[in-house]
Amino acid sequence: MKLDNYNVQPPLAADASPPQDSLSDADTDAEDIFVPPLNFAMVDNGIFRSGFPNSANFGFLKSLRLRSVICLCPEPYPESTLEFLKANEIRLYQFGIDGCKEPFVNIPNDTIREALKVALDVKNHPLLIHCKRGKHRTGCLVGCIRRLQRWCLSSVFDEYQRFAGAKARVSDQRFIELFDISGLKHHPLSFSCSRK
């Protein structure tokens, strides 16, 4: 029996459950700590962002009940991560974009567009968008989502910079600014601020 500790009272001592199942949260703290991936955050309803997840993050990722993952790195996943996705019926969408350094950055327009369509499709939610550090490639895709949500550019860039920190790139911000959202405008959005 797996307890939902937040909604269910811990069973009484007389309960038939074995002792390890009758522990309340207060007794199991050490086992229950969640380790979110690097640079993890919620983007909006059903969409999360982060850096590259590793096995230490599996417990946390499982708690998000993800339906899909958008990986923006070209490298293949380690076997353990593929097994984790399979075991939890999480669909992987891989859009490999090289993690180039300035001034050789080339965020491919069409790849971001395809990734954006996957990200906006509520059938794929809850969904995690990630790259290696959750800064540049993820920042570009999230920036395009914000443009669709009609955020002013200064707020879009402010959010981009919060994650990129000292590694913020003008080229990424230019990409976000110039990205053509006109073809995606009538895509249904389920976000918090998508309706007037």
Place this chain on the structure above:
Amino acid sequence: MKLDNYNVQPPLAADASPPQDSLSDADTDAEDIFVPPLNFAMVDNGIFRSGFPNSANFGFLKSLRLRSVICLCPEPYPESTLEFLKANEIRLYQFGIDGCKEPFVNIPNDTIREALKVALDVKNHPLLIHCKRGKHRTGCLVGCIRRLQRWCLSSVFDEYQRFAGAKARVSDQRFIELFDISGLKHHPLSFSCSRK
């Protein structure tokens, strides 16, 4: 007639609506840009965080359909903000905490505890937590929420620092670390990662 532009096709030219209502999103971009408050972000389902909102943010805040606001500043709101809250039936919970500078920081335990109870109550969602800059007081309250969500401290601090930037305070992080969550543990949580 108010169109939900994302879900409804723009009316045909022959439609009886007056011209200004038959414009599609593509034609009304300039009017439709949202200005989120300083340091705005989604914390989790139904909870947002930011710095002090001003009248430029009202359109965006309205789009969030807030039910309540937790203000962690002691200063009274400007009349225009009070009117905005009233017009949109948003309940204000004010927990005035002085915005002291280190080493005179004193985040009051009991006040954060009371604010936390309001923040966790889904009847108050969607809810915005804010202080002046969305860094220290808001960062402490959100940090306590993350502890309740059982995030490891390094991730809690990483998020705190992402918003506080160069203004990050060890004293705030110590407050978050030492805050006693035991009395709040069985509070029902509606968050993305509250259940195993």
